[in-house]
Amino acid sequence: DAKTTQPNSMESNEEEPVHLPCNHSTISGTDYIHWYRQLPSQGPEYVIHGLTSNVNNRMASLAIAEDRKSSTLILHRATLRDAAVYYCILRDRNAGNMLTFGGGTRLMVKP
């Protein structure tokens, strides 16, 4: 899977939107962009994924740049429970079944 680059940490205020960036300049045409997050003392959990178009679900929105070299995970109203490490992962349909995690972004939410 191609490499992703994320900031090590970010801070947000409760009830405000959060934009978590991910750079993936070497993305290939068959790579899907997946986001997982890991709450303290938990295993990772799936958040959202997309290919080219922006995606929304009940947890978050995913905005994908037109050239697909970057994407942004958007939490519309951060809560204290959103404090976690967020991982941006590229998955090629022709690659293996494993997930390749980077270091992720640690999101801190202030009350």
Place this chain on the structure above:
Amino acid sequence: DTGVSQNPRHKITKRGQNVTFRCDPISEHNRLYWYRQTLGQGPEFLTYFQNEAQLEKSRLLSDRFSAERPKGSFSTLEIQRTEQGDSAMYLCASSLAGQTIAKNIQYFGAGTRLSVL
């Protein structure tokens, strides 16, 4: 459906001892994965099963590690002759077959934290 279950949640052992962890996946999931996570790092893939067949193994999986999924349901991960460097969180995940790899969603358990003294 209670999700992916891992036991024990914590294990403390002395160097040189053998340990075994168990993972019970979501019941209809036929794919099962093991990952290892050390402090401050993202999880690293160890191995993957489809039903009872072990289809992929990482180079991280030394010959002291063995994983089984005898009936295609629960899985065990055994570490023989543990070393201090084996101290980590061991995570299990499961997923449903039939989805394309690029869309495949993995569901993780809470992990087993191993401390080797």
